[in-house]
Amino acid sequence: MKNLSDVIVGRNPVKEALKSQRPINKVLVAKGKLSGSLAEICSLARQNGIPVQEVDRTALEKISAEAVHQGVAAYAAAKEYVELEDILARAGEQEPFIIMLDEITDPHNLGAIIRTADAAGVHGVVVTRRRSALLTPVVAKSSAGAVEYVPVARVTNLVQSIKILQENGIWVAGADMEGDKVYWEAPLSGPIAIVIGGEGKGLGRLVKEKCDFLVRLPMQGKISSLNASVATALLAYEVVRQRSSG
Template structure:
């Protein structure tokens, strides 16, 4: 079975705490024995996970030119949720909160969206398989552990999945800078899927037409729009605020 490499202190600590039996080896930078590294090696020892030190050059050969912070976990890949698992979650979760990303292609944006999704209690993140960023080492690093905890569902036909969600009584709230309804005017307390568009083009036509509501985030300054990851955080905060959780 292939391996994946998770790096960075937050991401590695999360995988050690939530999926220790999937971690095959903990790699650290040679001669780095500070408090943060020691904490993680102690967790690894608890679960009898082998530890090894590698030079800076060897880590770069293994991972490429990334900011690994001198800590890497070699793991069994985490399988994404299937569409069947998604619908099971929807049918069995009161007031389900989902995040749909329609064509987010920048891995840094995907990682930031996953981090916000985890912070605001999203039950699953949904994205199309094609023309979208997938879960990579970079995404996991940016997500700071959220990619290891928040279910991610890559679907083959996003429009079909959105229609299935509607049939399951989930309301689709899409975000469009040209919408005439403000975010805080939409009821986000029930079964809700927040639908965000990709960088630049925003929501695709079919996605926009499938949404039950289109809302905007009121802008008071001179800029016309927010980065998708920032807008996602604002939207999810508003949802939890309406639910009495923020």
């Protein structure tokens, strides 16, 4: 069950949260015809790029506990998201170092990745709006507080975001078991974005095709892939190593 401190319930509370630009992960509305204030809430959410999901009333009752949900609830983010441009601006005169996540769904993995990003000097993390873990209290706790220091951008289209980075002179390396080079043999010392695939599925086809090159982590055991946060840590610190020795 979700932490109730992370849930906003009721039409007026949800509407005011949206109007105040409070960071919201997702809005849930009861299935059925949307009219009046519910329709207004859905419109406000979509205008702000916030996913809206229709659910059964029993689901709303479960997350609302004793509060009256009036057919709507929202999950507040533990930290405000930024834009991709904000991450680029944060790099300033430094060579950008960005981690991009292709549908990482486990909040503990996302938190661990953000913690690694902070330790390795990453300028920001990019996640997708849909089919991805969001900035919940679980993520904040798993990051050991690093979520307060590492900007996280939430984008609609990861392929388009990769293109924007490439247009800004940033090389994009995807982690894939079919990569041409072992990761420590790849050129990772310049302006770089590392793309990590989701648990169990890896990089999507279009994301993989858009990367400038793919790198692999050698696997000698029976398991064919590493945990996403572990793979991120290995690649992030290879960037650190190459930059420090270059």
